[in-house]
Amino acid sequence: MNTKETQSATTVIGEDKDSEERLRRLVDILKHPSESIQEFLDYALTQAIELTGSQIGYIYHYHEDREEFILNTWSEEVMEACHVEKLETVYQLDKTGIWGEAVRQRRPIVINNYQQKNPLKRGYPKGHVPLYNFLTIPVFKNQEIVGVVGLANKATDYVERDILNITLLMESVWTVTETKKAEQALAQSNARYDKLVQRIPVGIYTMRRKSTGETRFEYCSEKFCQMLGLTVAEVLADTEAVDRAIFPDDRKSLRAAKKGAASRGQSFRWEGRSQIGGAIRWIRFESEPTPLKNGDCLWNGVLLNISEQKQAEEELKRTSTRLTLATRAGRVGIWDWDILSNQMLFDDLMLELYDLPEKNYWVPEQIWKQVIHPDDLEQLIAALEQAIREKQEYNFEFRVVWQDGSIHTIRALATVQYDEGGNAVRMIGTNWDISEEKEAHARIIETNRRLQDEIIERRYIEEALRASEEKFKAIIETSPDGIAISSMDGVVEFATEKSYSMWGLDSMAECVGKNILEFIHESHQQKAIYYITEMIKGNLTGAAEYLMVRKDGSHFYCEVNANILRDNNNNPIGVLYMERDVTERKRLEEELKELAIKDQLTGLYNRRKIDEVLKQQKSAADDMVRDLSVIMVDIDFFKKVNDQFGHQVGDQVLTEITEILAKGIRRNDVLGRWGGEEFIIISTDTDLSGAMVLAEKLRVMIESHVFRQVGKKTCSFGVSQLRKNETIDALLIRSDQALYRAKSQGRNRVAAES
Missing domain, CATH: 3.30.450.20 (PAS domain)
Structure with missing residues (x-):
């Protein structure tokens, strides 16, 4: 093999090793137990630093629409060596120096001699970590830059292999990040859906x-x-x-x-x-x-x-049957004219009266007009228009011509309905055949006409009253609230089933005649009397909540909307109560209040509540010249627990520490979770020496405890006492300093303020 072939083979082997190492680290990132996207990218940055042999690095999210960088994380080495007074987390693109070129040029930027002058450099702030070489790479998603990764201070120069490795690694990491964001959004959406479904x-x-x-x-x-x-x-x-x-x-x-x-x-x-x-x-x-x-x-x-709906339908059928029997017995046809759409609805008897054989109940205008005698049609239409215009009863006689040529005299009576604007929208009336009576006995017919008019009017009134009563009954029975009525002196006169059931009673008879105050807890009775009195005077309206007492003595919260009933002369004659059981809502409100002040994992007061307690205790100590001390507690080497055993075991350790501290403190002491693995104890009426004794007692209790899966763990304690005219912030700073001194002196010890 010649030299060129050897170099080529070496390059292939190197690339294979790079791919293998990059894949191994990607698998390691995916397996890392990250609880958040922040932590996931933190770990990915660590792997990128190790993969390239860099010393420091960062990851920024980038929003192209706003040209804005948002910091996700700096590597731990940067934070340890950085002494910049004010660390910014958000940067605009036009305010960045050379590290923003990856976005401006939309490609990786490599500078292997950072100390040399460069026209793109704008310098870095005082206290910034020195840079010797520098690599920054944009992360793309669908042709859009979504992040920027920066690495620096590699022992050797950055090369194309580093660019390739980091580009491929971060593209995979960012794909997983987008997936995690989608999973979080889905989980939140499902949680909201479940809450909605429950209600x-x-x-x-x-x-x-x-x-x-x-x-x-x-x-x-x-x-x-x-x-x-x-x-x-x-x-x-x-x-x-x-x-x-x-x-x-x-x-x-x-x-x-x-x-x-x-x-x-x-x-x-x-x-x-x-x-x-x-x-x-x-x-x-x-x-x-x-x-x-x-x-x-x-x-x-x-x-x-749909049980209540079915009951209403059955009642409607019975009512409709009674109405049909009544109209058929009197041979009275009923018609309903929708004036706005000009549609006319006939019942069966109306079709018979007009000699219309087809069972088409919606009768077009041209059809029914064809049946009217030609000499009567113009007057009929004029009478209809007059009744609508003058808002009076429609009362008219006319003739209809049947298909066999016979003429029948019809009597019509109707009323007009109007909307809120005074516009006629509907006319409902009756027709009946008066031919035989007119032909036989004119006088008797006239008398009968008057009697029939009266009967129809009375029937109409009775049906309207019955319909009104049925509607009122349906409204009351289907109302989700209880409804009760009392006299002005509070004696119950009426109550719906929902109302007296809410009070634990079996029937309305058990509550009628009793004073409404008997169902209100004595602690709320004066409030009820005040509200009713003010309502009568016209000074108060709306709903109020009362603690109510059931028949069996149990309590529940009820939201009551009371209204004064008045007669025609505006004199008060009674009180109408709309009642709703809001016990569950009150319970949920209390749970929300509890969640706002408690740490979810340990059940201890959270930092917000502790701040509130500190302010209260300091004010009391200042006013009454009493001692007040603070003990800060930090679990030693807690990060190793999470790294070695995972966050679930870490949570168990936090829970066991909470139980030990809660058991060891005194009744007047206040224990809270300060954040992470830190706890705080507020000791009232306790000077520094007393707080030191308490802290040492707690330290020994923790040291002697064997934690599940972890074994032995220890804590460091920092103790300080409130000084005269000292702020809470100053007190906490001295407690933190004492805690820092305890940890720097070897941990598992108690240190007092200096």
């Missing part, structure tokens, strides 16, 4: 139907399971569990509906009954298919409780 009043589910015909549920909300009397685990484990929750007589139709929807690939909708124990309720499934490439199909749907 909506319908059941949610996702069912997969495989190409083989096999089905299984992939997701179901708790509400879905509650409606069927099942648990989430039962539904996900056994698809047939849902069918078994259906009323036996309805199961066949459910299976047929599912089979039909699956075969057609169309929307699925089914109504039927479920059976939970002895209780039967009406439910409705609705879902939409989403075909998948592998032949499977996902059905995403909802489950609704």
Whole structure:
């Protein structure tokens, strides 16, 4: 082999080793247990530094639309050697020197003699780490620069191999970074979706139907399971569990509906009954298919409780039947004219009166006008227009001509409905044939006409009143809130089922006649009296929250919106209460308050709460001339625990340290997590010597404890006492200095303020 062939072979071997080393480090980066993108890129930077033999490095995110660099991380060696007074984390491209050229020129930049003059250099600030050679590489994503990597102070010159290795390594790393960002966004989206699902009043589910015909549920909300009397685990484990929750007589139709929807690939909708124990309720499934490439199909749907809707429909049918019987008995036809669309709706009797054989209930204008006697049509239209224009009752007689040529006299009576703007939108009326009466007995017909008018008017009023009562009843029964009415002195006169059930009662009779204050906790009764008094005066409106007492003595929070009922003379005659149980909302609010002040891992006060406690205790110490001391605690070599055993074991160590400290402090001491592996103890009525004794006691307790998986661990303690006219910041700085002195003197010891 000649020299050229030897060099070529050597180059190939070198490139293979580079690829192997680059791949090994990429695998190492991907396996690294990173809890955040920040930590993931930190570790990737360390690998890049080692791969090139550099001493220091950095990674910046770059936004091309804003021409802005945002620092992700500097290597630890930089931070140890850097003494710049103010470290910037955000830079605009036009403010950067030579290190921004990778973006401006959109290519890697290499300077192997950084100390020489260069027109692109703008110098670096006082205290910056000295640079001897320098490599910066842009990271591209879809032709757009998304990051910049910088390396410096390699023992030898940077070469093309370094550029290739770092370019390929960081492109892979950035691809993983984008994936992690997407995973985080998906996790956040799923969390928001779960919270939303828990609050909506319908059941949610996702069912997969495989190409083989096999089905299984992939997701179901708790509400879905509650409606069927099942648990989430039962539904996900056994698809047939849902069918078994259906009323036996309805199961066949459910299976047929599912089979039909699956075969057609169309929307699925089914109504039927479920059976939970002895209780039967009406439910409705609705879902939409989403075909998948592998032949499977996902059905995403909802489950609704339609029991109340079914009850309302049945009542409507009964009411409609009664109305039909009444009108047929009187041979009265009913018509409904939508004035805006000019559409006329006839019932069966109207079709008979107009001799229209086809059962087409929407009768076009030209059809019904053709039936009117030619001599009466113009006057009929004029009467209609006059009733609308003058907002009066439509009352008119006219003749219709049947197909056999016979003439029949019709009497019409109608009322006009108007919108908020005073525009006529609808006319509803009745027609009846008065031919025989007119031909036989004119006087009797006239008398009967008046009586019939009165009957129709009364029937209309009764039907309107009945409809109004039914609407009011439906509104009350379907309202999500409880409704109650009391007299002005607070005696309950009426309560809906939701209202008295909320109070723990079985019937309205148990609450009628009692004073509303009996259901309000005594601590809130004066508040209720004040609110009602102010409402009567007109000084207060809106809702208020009260602590209520149920029949069994249990308590719940209720949001009450009270309104004064007045007569026609505006005199107060009673109080209307709209009630809603907000106990769960109050509990969630308390949990949110707790989360705002507690550390999630240890359950201790977080830094925000500790700052608040420090301010309170300092104020108390200043006012009452009392001693106040602070103990800072830091776990020795905690980073090694995370590096060697992982963050989950590190979290366990933090938890065990918390338990030891909590057990060892006194009742008046306040323990909190200061951040990371640091804790803080606020000791009230304690001078420096007392705090030193407490710190030594805690140090020994920790030193003697055997931690799971880790074994022995120790802590360093820094102690300081509040001085006269000293700020909290100054007190904490002296505690930190003492802690630093304890660690620098060998760790596992207690050091006091200097």
